[in-house]
Amino acid sequence: MPPTMLEEIRTIRLAKSEDLGKVLELLVNAAGWLHTKGTKQWDYYLTNLEGNKEEVAASIENESTYIVEKAGRAMATLSLESVPSEWDMDIWGEGAVDDVVYLHRLAVHRDFAGKGIGESLLDWAEGVVRASGKKSIRFDCIASNEGLNRYYQQRYPLKEVINIHGRHCKYEILLNKSPE
DSSP: OOOOHHHHHOOEEEOOGGGHHHHHHHHHHHHHHHHHTTOOTTTHHHHOHHHHHHHHHHHHHTTOEEEEEETTEEEEEEEEESSOOHHHHHHHGGGOOTTEEEEEEEEEOGGGTTSSHHHHHHHHHHHHHHHHTOSEEEEEEETTOHHHHHHHHTTSOEEEEEESSSEEEEEEEEOSOOOO
């Protein structure tokens, strides 16, 4: 079996405080590309990076953000939050609980797009969360981002479309199902 992109990279690690600039650069790069596709997803990284920096820094400090590198160059990032944020509480309502992991800020630098890095990161995240004993991974996407929703729906069923902070599509990857 040929190696996956992440096996070839071999460097996925927890981001450190000194990686904040790299993570923000990845998010700005992704937001810029999304903007060219006509979606407003992550516009706040373009219009108010300074105001959104603290949330990313806190995720790094909480050891929830990962970075993928090759030869020292940042290629991708994602965050796996064990505790629901205020955003998660709004999106998931009373169902926002601690026995799941919330995936945020999955971004691949456009220089590395189309190489399967996003898919490999999702596979990796599923394995890490499954090993932790958590029951599922939850994430959302702005409903108007048709491309990203198509991408996610190739792997996962759409759970629900809600109208909170605009229209958002909710996804949940069930991992550790208890016997019924």
